[in-house]
Amino acid sequence: MLLDRPCPPAANEICDRFATAGFNANLITYLTQQLHLPLVEASNLLTNFNGTAAFTPVLGAIIADSCAGRFWTIAGGGALYQLGMLGLVVSALAHALRPAPCAAGAASAPSTCQRASGGQLAMLYLPLLLTALGGGGIRPCVVAFGADQFGRRGGRRPGGDQKWSYFNLYFFTMGLAVLLALTVVVYIQDNVGWGWGFGIPAIGMLLSVLSFVAGYPLYVKVKPEGSPFKRLLQVAVAAFKKRKEDVPEDAGLLYRNKELDAAIAADGRLLHTDQLRQVPLTS
Numbered sequence: 001m002l003l004d005r006p007c008p009p010a011a012n013e014i015c016d017r018f019a020t021a022g023f024n025a026n027l028i029t030y031l032t033q034q035l036h037l038p039l040v041e042a043s044n045l046l047t048n049f050n051g052t053a054a055f056t057p058v059l060g061a062i063i064a065d066s067c068a069g070r071f072w073t074i075a076g077g078g079a080l081y082q083l084g085m086l087g088l089v090v091s092a093l094a095h096a097l098r099p100a101p102c103a104a105g106a107a108s109a110p111s112t113c114q115r116a117s118g119g120q121l122a123m124l125y126l127p128l129l130l131t132a133l134g135g136g137g138i139r140p141c142v143v144a145f146g147a148d149q150f151g152r153r154g155g156r157r158p159g160g161d162q163k164w165s166y167f168n169l170y171f172f173t174m175g176l177a178v179l180l181a182l183t184v185v186v187y188i189q190d191n192v193g194w195g196w197g198f199g200i201p202a203i204g205m206l207l208s209v210l211s212f213v214a215g216y217p218l219y220v221k222v223k224p225e226g227s228p229f230k231r232l233l234q235v236a237v238a239a240f241k242k243r244k245e246d247v248p249e250d251a252g253l254l255y256r257n258k259e260l261d262a263a264i265a266a267d268g269r270l271l272h273t274d275q276l277r278q279v280p281l282t283s
Contacts, residue, residue, distance in 0.1 A: 015208040016138050018177040019085060019201035020053075020131070022185035030092075030194060035116040035124070036099055049128050056136025063137070066227040070145040071219060077137020078209040080130050085202035087127030092194035097123050146170065148222050 023030075024046075031042035064073035091097045097120050102113040116124075146166055181201070189197030248254065254272050 014173050014177045015201070015204045016081060016135055017174055018181045018185075019081070019205050020135065021178045021181035022201045023088060023189075023198055024050075025182050026186045026189050026197070029190070034092075034098055034194065035120070036102070036113040037115060049132060052129070053132040053135055056132050057140040058136075060136040060138070061140035062227065062229075064141050065224055067224055069221060069224045070141040070148070071216070071221050073137045073141050074145060075209070075213055077134045077141075078205065078212065079134070080137065081134025082202070082205050082209055084127040084130030084132075084134055085198065085205055087123070087130065088198045089195060089202050091120075091123050091127065092198050143167075143170065145219075149220050 028039075028042055028046060031037045031045060032039060035042075037045070060073055060077060064070050068076070099114045099116050099120065150166065185197055185200060188200065251272055256269075258269070
């Protein structure tokens, strides 16, 4: 058997990439041709959205490690993403949320078309913000959550062929999702309609969220271990306090914590290193 664990964790990230690539690749066309925004303003809007979407995974990772755990962070992020996708579908279908089409004689002069109002743009900004926040909950957690499903029952977290197969399958399907989004979804947006162009990724995300939540009893769920910043600060403080301590020659006298090492070391034991040892100056 290739994998002995369910793979819906990866389905969330795959649908996230499918949805993001699907509407982001052609969103500049939607902003300029459907909302009649100037090209510079539309480019700035996309830049702000992409910057926000790139930052939110930092917040999602902190929330997952500090209190919520990976499962609930992914589930919450998927729900927010789904709401954002539904908002985009509504904005594309509802005529009241888009300006009137350009007159026949104004096709060659887009500046004369009626641009989207502040309220119509707000109904676009809110779904985009929700998708950025939702992606921040999915992206930093889904790969690690999928890897948690292998080798946890015995109290160890080894590597192994199953984990390699999982990562190979994950990145292959990720590339396939982006390929489909940049071809099929963009074609539908240009030739069928924006409602279907946004609706297909929204349906895919809905199915992934439902399948992920339905697998709750089957997953191995690692409890959050507290804020990583707290542990970094503890290491810095301990290193400063012990900066003048002599390192014993016997490595067995050094501090070890089997419970903490098991969660962060491949073989269950974190090895000490001499790379950062202070070397006394010699004349």
